[in-house]
Every structure is written in structure tokens, then in C-alpha cells.
Amino acid sequence: MVPFSGWIMPVQYTGIIEEHLHTRSKAGLFDICHMGEFFIRGSSAEKEVDRLVTCRIQGLADGKCRYGFLLRDDGGILDDLIVFKISRTEYMLVVNSGTMEKDKKWIQEHIAPGVEFSDGSSNTAKLDLQGPLSPDVLGILFKGFEPRTLGRFSFTRVEWDGVMVVVGATGYTGEKGYELFLPVQSAEKLWDALLSYGEVKPIGLGARDSLRLEMGYSLYGHDIDEEHTPLEAGLARFVDMQKDFIGRERLMDQERQGFDRVLTGFVCEGRRSARDGFLAVSDDREIGRVTSGVFSPCLKRGVGLCYIDKKLAVEDQEIVFTDGRVSIKANIKKPPFIQR
Amino acid sequence: MVPEGHKYTKEHEWLRVEGEEAVVGITDYAQSELGDITFVELPEKGREVNRSESIATVESVKAASDVYSPVSGKVIEINGALADTPELINRSPYEEGWICRLSVAGAIEMENLMDAEAYENYLKELK
Numbered sequence: 001m002v003p004f005s006g007w008i009m010p011v012q013y014t015g016i017i018e019e020h021l022h023t024r025s026k027a028g029l030f031d032i033c034h035m036g037e038f039f040i041r042g043s044s045a046e047k048e049v050d051r052l053v054t055c056r057i058q059g060l061a062d063g064k065c066r067y068g069f070l071l072r073d074d075g076g077i078l079d080d081l082i083v084f085k086i087s088r089t090e091y092m093l094v095v096n097s098g099t100m101e102k103d104k105k106w107i108q109e110h111i112a113p114g115v116e117f118s119d120g121s122s123n124t125a126k127l128d129l130q131g132p133l134s135p136d137v138l139g140i141l142f143k144g145f146e147p148r149t150l151g152r153f154s155f156t157r158v159e160w161d162g163v164m165v166v167v168g169a170t171g172y173t174g175e176k177g178y179e180l181f182l183p184v185q186s187a188e189k190l191w192d193a194l195l196s197y198g199e200v201k202p203i204g205l206g207a208r209d210s211l212r213l214e215m216g217y218s219l220y221g222h223d224i225d226e227e228h229t230p231l232e233a234g235l236a237r238f239v240d241m242q243k244d245f246i247g248r249e250r251l252m253d254q255e256r257q258g259f260d261r262v263l264t265g266f267v268c269e270g271r272r273s274a275r276d277g278f279l280a281v282s283d284d285r286e287i288g289r290v291t292s293g294v295f296s297p298c299l300k301r302g303v304g305l306c307y308i309d310k311k312l313a314v315e316d317q318e319i320v321f322t323d324g325r326v327s328i329k330a331n332i333k334k335p336p337f338i339q340r
Numbered sequence: 341m342v343p344e345g346h347k348y349t350k351e352h353e354w355l356r357v358e359g360e361e362a363v364v365g366i367t368d369y370a371q372s373e374l375g376d377i378t379f380v381e382l383p384e385k386g387r388e389v390n391r392s393e394s395i396a397t398v399e400s401v402k403a404a405s406d407v408y409s410p411v412s413g414k415v416i417e418i419n420g421a422l423a424d425t426p427e428l429i430n431r432s433p434y435e436e437g438w439i440c441r442l443s444v445a446g447a448i449e450m451e452n453l454m455d456a457e458a459y460e461n462y463l464k465e466l467k
Contacts, residue, residue, distance in 0.1 A: 011375075011402065012375060015375065015376050015430075016375055016376050016401045016402070017376040017378075017401065017427075018376075206375070206401055206402060210401060270379070271378050271379040271399075271426070272378075272379045272381075272399055294401065295378035295379070295399075295401050326404075
């Protein structure tokens with residue numbers, strides 16, 4: 001068990017690799033209660049949320065979610081998040097635990113008066129169920145829930161054991177899966193109920209990290225942070241430049257002026273991975289820096305993400321990362337590193 | 341209970357003396373702390389090592405750890421199976437997960453080596 005943003009969480013239950021492979025072949029259950037859930041309500045909620053986040057909110061259908069960023073005025077990423085549109089006057093924003101207080105303060109300072117902001121995090125539990133068998137498991141557990149009718153990035157509400165559970169077809173593993181939101185009082189019961197299915201195993205932080213990295217998904221605080229914009233992180237597809245949002249001016253400048261480094265992926269030659277902090281050096285100049293690296297149980301090689309000079313961000317470009325002691329050869333590869 | 345007849349170090353290496361040779365590995369405690377082992381960097385055959393020098397590196401999903409040679413000697417054999425199946429160390433730390441074999445020059449310095457009982461007591465202290 002390790003401390004994690006004010007929580008104590010397990011790195012593993014039985015073994016990182018076993019849990020990782022189980023999630024990719026059956027179903028893994030993750031305790032994600034540490035993440036935050038904010039609610040923005042009011043007649044102008046749609047307009048306000050649209051202005052706060054980089055992804056387009058206007059025109060989003062009820063019951064749909066979208067991934068985007070909260071930016072500083074200078075375009076730096078404050079957080080990545082998913083917006084759930086409950087209705088035109090009610091939105092749920094799911095944010096990272098480490099940035100929750102920062103996000104809350106920012107949002108409260110930047111939304112118009114008359115728009116209601118509330119922090120539901122301490123009352124809302126989140127459990128992620130991910131893996132090819134997860135639709136079957138929920139189809140049995142939640143009476144009346146038809147998994148095939150819920151497309152990716154859609155959500156619905158089901159009644160279970162007398163409480164309302166929000167079921168989002170979203171996740172951080174690349175597998176078919178769901179994020180479940182429910183009142184904290186019922187979390188343990190749902191956890192136990194899901195684990196009563198033999199195909200479902202509990203999954204710790206270690207495998208959560210290797211699963212997301214095999215897909216090349218960014219982790220806030222490592223691959224994305226306030227010092228980088230979504231353009232530099234190669235995530236422009238989650239930014240709608242056609243609309244107004246905080247940080248747009250600076251991104252437009254950056255688009256015009258260009259930038260030197262971009263976040264991309266790499267696959268190592270061998271089992272050993274370059275890790276967070278490893279550097280790529282050429283002619284005494286730092287040309288790249290690893291932001292995340294891990295052993296991929298599926299590829300049996302190291303994989304990760306790095307910021308490198310834009311000119312080198314070319315598929316199959318060879319690169320050598322080092323921490324001063326160990327040198328690791330890798331090739332630049334656009335993620336995902338595995339096919340799902 | 342750790343295998344009798346082996347010697348142990350505070351850094352959780354084990355040593356099995358066989359005449360003038362010694363086999364080296366890491367203990368069950370060490371593999372458990374490391375978690376799933378993903379890579380092992382083995383020494384080259386013929387390499388001379390001094391006691392307490394790093395002789396191998398074991399890397400897990402979580403961390404990398406040096407293996408220190410419990411004795412001075414020369415590497416005469418390495419466990420090639422660890423290249424493709426480093427998890428042998430997790431599954432069988434005292435047998436199939438052996439790391440290397442040394443030919444030992446002269447007498448083995450026993451002061452820093454613990455017997456099974458002493459190591460078990462040491463582990464209890466660590467908790």
C-alpha cells in the first residue's frame with residue numbers, strides 16, 4: 001500500500017503483470033474513488049463549461065462525454081478531464097485527485113455568477129470495470145442494463161440496490177470498459193458484488209499504469225503539466241480551436257509560431273525500459289526527455305512517452321535514452337503500442 | 341523458512357557453496373519486495389568481482405535493484421534462462437532463479453554472511 005494524493009492505495013493485489021494481463025483478457029476492477037467529481041448547473045451551464053474546457057461542449061448530446069483540458073491563460077495544462085453532459089443545464093466534470101483543489105479554485109474564479117458549482121467528490125465513489133468481459137458482467141449485475149446499447153463515450157444511469165449508478169462507457173486501459181459513479185455509502189457493496197464474479201479481479205496502481213502506457217495515454221503530472229500545452233503534448237485533437245475557451249489565444253500564437261518539442265511514444269529494443277527522467281542527448285545537447293516508461297507485459301519490452309525535438313518525432317527514428325548509468329535503445333513509435 | 345545450507349547477506353543475496361564454487365541469487369524476501377521481475381542484467385563470464393561489488397541488476401515493473409556479490413571470485417557460469425524468463429527469480433528464487441556461479445579464490449570471508457536462522461531473525465527485525 002502506498003500514499004497517493006492523500007489516499008492509501010495498493011500498488012498490486014497479486015502481481016502487476018498478472019493483473020495487467022487479466023484486465024486485457026477478462027475483467028479488472030479498479031478503485032478510483034480518489035478522483036474528483038464536480039457539478040456545474042444553471043441555465044448558462046453549457047456556455048460556461050464550453051468556455052472552461054478545450055473540447056466542444058455546445059452541441060454535445062445528453063448522455064455523452066468528452067475528454068479535454070482545463071488550460072491556464074498561457075495555454076499550460078491545468079488538468080485533463082472528462083465532461084459528462086447530463087443535460088444542457090447540468091454537467092459532471094471528472095478530474096484528477098492531485099489537481100482537484102487547484103481545479104476547483106480555478107473554476108470558481110472563472111465561471112460567471114449565477115452558475116452553480118458544487119464539489120461532489122467526497123460523496124461520490126468511482127469504480128472502473130475494464131476488460132473484454134466487463135459488458136457481460138454489468139449486463140448480469142445491473143438488471144435492465146443492455147451493454148450493447150451504450151456506445152463508447154456515452155453514459156447512462158441504472159438503479160442498483162436502491163441507489164443511482166452512473167455508468168460511463170469510458171476508461172483508461174484501452175479495453176471495453178466502464179467507469180461507475182455512485183454514492184460512497186454503496187461503494188463497498190458494489191465492489192464486493194463485482195468481485196463475486198470469478199472473472200473479475202481487483203487491479204492495483206501498478207497495472208493501471210502499465211495498461212494506460214501501452215495505449216500511450218498521458219498521466220497528468222508526468223506527460224502533461226502546466227509547462228506544456230495540448231499542442232506540444234500532441235493532443236490537439238482534443239482542442240476545438242473554432243470556439244472560445246480559456247487559453248485559446250496562446251494556442252493560436254503557438255500554432256502560428258511553431259514549437260520545438262512534442263510528446264510522442266517509444267518502444268525499447270529490449271525488456272528494460274527507459275524511465276521518467278531519462279534523457280536523450282546528441283552533441284552535448286538534450287534532445288529528448290522521458291516522461292513515463294514501463295515494461296509492457298503484452299510486448300515484453302519497455303514502452304513509454306517522451307518529449308523530443310520535433311524533427312526526431314518520426315516513426316521508427318532510433319533514439320538512445322540514458323540516466324547516466326544505463327543506456328536504453330528505443331525507436332519512436334506513435335501510440336498505441338498494442339492493438340485492441 | 342529459508343533453505344538451510346545457504347548463506348545470506350543483509351542485502352538479501354544468498355550464497356550456496358559447492359566446494360570451491362559458489363552459486364549466487366536473491367532471496368524470496370527480495371523478489372517479493374521487487375514484484376514482477378522484468379529484466380536481469382547478468383555479468384559477463386570471466387569477470388572478476390570483489391565482495392560487495394555489484395554483480396548483476398534486477399529490474400521489476402516498479403524498480404531496479406543491484407545484486408552485490410557476497411564473495412570475491414570469478415564468474416564461471418551465468419543463468420541464461422533469465423534473459424527470456426526473468427520471472428524465474430520470482431517463481432523459484434533459490435533454484436531455477438539462480439543468477440550466476442563463481443569460482444571462489446581462497447577462503448570465503450564469513451563475517452558478513454548469515455546462516456538461515458540468523459537471516460530469518462534479521463527478516464523479523466525488518467518488519
